[in-house]
Amino acid sequence: NAGVTQTPKFQVLKTGQSMTLQCAQDMNHNSMYWYRQDPGMGLRLIYYSASEGTTDKGEVPNGYNVSRLNKREFSLRLESAAPSQTSVYFCASSELEGFWSNQPQHFGDGTRLSIL
Amino acid sequence: AQSVTQLDSHVSVSEGTPVLLRCNYSSSYSPSLFWYVQHPNKGLQLLLKYTSAATLVKGINGFEAEFKKSETSFHLTKPSAHMSDAAEYFCVVRGPDTGRRALTFGSGTRLQVQP
Numbered sequence: 147n148a149g150v151t152q153t154p155k156f157q158v159l160k161t162g163q164s165m166t167l168q169c170a171q172d173m174n175h176n177s178m179y180w181y182r183q184d185p186g187m188g189l190r191l192i193y194y195s196a197s198e199g200t201t202d203k204g205e206v207p208n209g210y211n212v213s214r215l216n217k218r219e220f221s222l223r224l225e226s227a228a229p230s231q232t233s234v235y236f237c238a239s240s241e242l243e244g245f246w247s248n249q250p251q252h253f254g255d256g257t258r259l260s261i262l
Numbered sequence: 263a264q265s266v267t268q269l270d271s272h273v274s275v276s277e278g279t280p281v282l283l284r285c286n287y288s289s290s291y292s293p294s295l296f297w298y299v300q301h302p303n304k305g306l307q308l309l310l311k312y313t314s315a316a317t318l319v320k321g322i323n324g325f326e327a328e329f330k331k332s333e334t335s336f337h338l339t340k341p342s343a344h345m346s347d348a349a350e351y352f353c354v355v356r357g358p359d360t361g362r363r364a365l366t367f368g369s370g371t372r373l374q375v376q377p
Contacts, residue, residue, distance in 0.1 A: 150305070186271070186369055186370075187369060188352060188367035188368055188369045188370055189306075189352070189367045190367075191365065236305055236306070238305075238306075250296055250308045250311055251306075251308075251365070252308075253298075253305035253306040253307070254305050255303070255304055255305045256303075256304075256305055
């Protein structure tokens with residue numbers, strides 16, 4: 147079982163370049179998420195998709211866009227990369243999203259992104 | 263809205279001694295609580311979760327956590343640390359709000375295990 151797969155694992159960009167981070171899950175989960183992790187700040191939600199065909203903003207959505215391509219795949223796009231977006235990005239999935247949901251999230255291994 | 267505070271950013275123990283990682287939460291409703299572990303250059307892995315069925319929750323790798331509503335705490339413990347336990351640990355609270363407010367992460371506790 148692969149679980150949640152993220153590509154690429156590492157990337158270096160120049161300021162102003164664009165890039166799409168890919169995420170796929172093979173657990174037939176309905177909900178998918180993109181987080182960024184910065185030192186001393188835990189994980190912060192960028193965008194999420196409660197189910198196929200829907201997306202919504204999280205805590206820190208500015209500078210990002212997402213696409214829920216199908217039930218398996220959820221991509222994150224940086225249109226014009228900035229140094230402040232240097233971070234580790236994690237994709238996660240869970241069976242359900244919503245009120246009273248206690249479903250845990252399953253995480254990929256992350257994409258380490260540096261923007262010069 | 264819910265929040266979570268991990269009281270120690272770093273904890274260092276000797277191999278074979280007990281581990282205590284402290285977490286306090288706030289939530290307007292009965293929350294779901296999780297502990298995740300992150301090993302270097304890896305994603306987060308679920309250790310255990312509390313969902314109101316029992317106040318003492320057992321997880322993987324010998325970890326357990328006790329939910330104490332009166333103290334709004336959900337501390338993670340292990341009787342005897344192993345070198346492989348060295349990692350970062352995150353306490354996570356999930357309240358009834360949907361979407362972006364649903365899952366709140368603590369800032370993490372880095373556990374060092376000395377030989």
